[in-house]
Amino acid sequence: MDQLSAGVPVAIHLETHIKQDQDVSDYSLDVDGQLVQVGTNMYLRYLEPNQETGEQVPVTMKFTPNGEIHLTRNAEAELRLHFVSGKRVTARYQTPYGVMPIETVTPYLEADFKERPFSGNIKIDYLLYAGEQLVGNYKIRLHFTA
Known part of the structure; x- marks a missing residue:
């Protein structure tokens, strides 16, 4: 995994399931990205097309050795989500206002990495709250292969 410090190109398949109220x-998305190791953390970076504007939105997933995952989307409004299995944690949504x-x-969190070929499967089920109000129920399924 020494080559990870320089960055490794990866093919990414992402599926997201969203339930908000009755909606x-x-x-799903298939994109190319890059996996980089910095210290003991791994970072998966890719560009996601904004469905409304068509602009490319930088997305970073940070994987820590203790199993936590941080997700950052740097669009007009910056979203920083933090996933810890079985816990309620503070996240951040920076809007222009x-x-x-x-x-x-996060009731369910799984990150499984393999060495040959280098690949990963990420499964995150989470509930998003604004104050005490449930915003939605989300499932992320991400697979990448070098």
Whole structure:
């Protein structure tokens, strides 16, 4: 895994399932990205097309050795989600109008990495809250291969 410090190109397949009130939507994406190791953390970076504007939105997933995952989307409004299995944690949503306090509750979190070929499967089920109000129920399924 020494080559990871320089960055390794990866093919990414992402599926997201979103349930907000009675609305359910599914989204899938196939993009190229890069996996980089910095210290003991691994970072998966890719560009995601904004469905409304078509602009490319930088997305970073940070994987820590203790199993936590941080997700950052740097669009007009910056979203920073933090996933810890079985816990409610503070996240951040920076809008052009100010910071909106949000929290995630992650009942299911799995990150499985393989060496040959280098690949990973990420599964995150989480609830997103704004204050005590449930915003939605989300499932992320991400697979990448070098």
